[in-house]
Amino acid sequence: MSGQYWAVIGLLAIAAFAIRVTGLIAGGRIRASRHAWVLDEMPGLLVVSLVASSLAGQPPATWLAAAIAVGAAIGTNQVIATMALGMAAFAGLGWLGV
Structure with missing residues (x-):
């Protein structure tokens, strides 16, 4: 391989290291500030943003199945039950032609 x-x-190794160090420093400063609650809520916020971006532009049947999955999540507080009911709702709505 050439020098280039x-x-x-x-350069990529330095950039990757710098990104990690910057995240470590920023995380430490956020934990010490009044905005520390944001880090506690971050996993849920990321999941919600991923789901919301996935639902954008989807047909109403997908939104209805997602609403059923949210209801299952609130009612059961179980990930597996939420996934199963959401998938069953989506499959059932597709089978019904909705």
């Missing part, structure tokens, strides 16, 4: 390839590999 090694330079690119080195």
Whole structure:
């Protein structure tokens, strides 16, 4: 490999390390601030944002199945039950032609 390839590999390694160090420093500062609650809520916020972006532009049957899954999540507080009921609702709505 030429020196250019090694330079690119080195630059990418430095960038990856810098991203991790920056996240570590920022996380420490956020934990020490009044915004620490955001880190506690981050996993749920990420899941909600992924689901919301997945639902954008979907037909009403998908939204209805998602609403049934939310109801199952609230009612059961079980991940497996939520997934099973959401999938069953989606399959049932598809079978009914909705």
